[in-house]
Amino acid sequence: MHTVQKSEQAAVGKLRTEQLPALADAHAHIDLLKDDGLLKESINRGVGTIVTCGVDYLTSVRALELSDYSTIFPEVGLDPENALLSGNVIDAVCELAKKNSARIVGIGEIGLDFKKAASEMEREKQREAFKSMIELGMALDKPLTVHSRDSIKEVLGILKDSGAKKVQLHYFEGDDDDARTAAELGYYISVPPLESRKRASAIKNFPIELLMTETDTPVVGKAPYYVEVSVRIVADVKGIDYYKAAEILTENTKRFFKINAGGMAGSESNIRV
Numbered sequence: 375m376h377t378v379q380k381s382e383q384a385a386v387g388k389l390r391t392e393q394l395p396a397l398a399d400a401h402a403h404i405d406l407l408k409d410d411g412l413l414k415e416s417i418n419r420g421v422g423t424i425v426t427c428g429v430d431y432l433t434s435v436r437a438l439e440l441s442d443y444s445t446i447f448p449e450v451g452l453d454p455e456n457a458l459l460s461g462n463v464i465d466a467v468c469e470l471a472k473k474n475s476a477r478i479v480g481i482g483e484i485g486l487d488f489k490k491a492a493s494e495m496e497r498e499k500q501r502e503a504f505k506s507m508i509e510l511g512m513a514l515d516k517p518l519t520v521h522s523r524d525s526i527k528e529v530l531g532i533l534k535d536s537g538a539k540k541v542q543l544h545y546f547e548g549d550d551d552d553a554r555t556a557a558e559l560g561y562y563i564s565v566p567p568l569e570s571r572k573r574a575s576a577i578k579n580f581p582i583e584l585l586m587t588e589t590d591t592p593v594v595g596k597a598p599y600y601v602e603v604s605v606r607i608v609a610d611v612k613g614i615d616y617y618k619a620a621e622i623l624t625e626n627t628k629r630f631f632k633i634n635a636g637g638m639a640g641s642e643s644n645i646r647v
């Protein structure tokens with residue numbers, strides 16, 4: 375359980391300390407979670423919304439299979455690392471997304487990762503895949519979950535030029551200027567459960583209504599309940615109460631991915647591969 379400070383406990387009163395705030399993990403890889411118990415524990419601790427994504431064709435199918443549309447919601451996508459592997463994977467992922475359009479909440483994980491690209495040829499392959507995924511998301515009117523390691527300025531440029539409007543910058547590593555550009559474009563930033571002075575500075579003046587929390591489970595956080603740490607980071611940076619931060623961040627995630635209590639039309643139908 376997250377630690378609630380004494381003053382906060384006094385401020386929120388008895389009733390609220392007994393209630394767990396509803397939390398949302400806006401970016402996870404549930405297919406990589408080895409221990410099912412960690413997922414159950416996360417749900418028990420109040421994580422009621424988890425967006426799980428694919429990184430290639432098979433993991434995207436897995437994201438669809440793992441989704442229950444009450445807690446877990448899928449994205450389909452091709453990430454920069456897998457963009458380097460083979461030629462037809464772009465088409466395969468696009469087909470999968472189109473066939474299951476009513477069942478997915480977004481296109482992810484996509485983007486650029488120049489740490490993983492050794493040559494200009496590899497960077498070019500990543501750009502090609504990224505642009506195809508942006509086009510796919512825009513054609514299907516789905517939000518994009520974007521990875522941008524060592525490439526945030528170019529990522530922002532490509533997204534802007536493409537006219538993309540619904541963007542989640544996951545694991546944001548940009549500086550204050552990049553955050554300002556993102557805010558001007560109406561893009562969301564999702565905050566991982568890791569302290570970082572640079573990120574704290576970048577989100578300090580970033581609109582809270584464009585923030586989300588994520589774990590990148592199991593890559594960064596061990597399980598979706600690590601969003602408790604992300605919520606605490608946002609609450610501290612913004613100088614607001616933990617519960618208030620949780621409420622706003624969960625609201626933002628549901629709005630961004632169009633997740634509502636009524637579920638998704640089409641989610642009952644069979645997965646089409």
Ligand SMILES: [Zn+2]
Pocket residue numbers: 401402403483590593
């Ligand atoms: Zn990820």
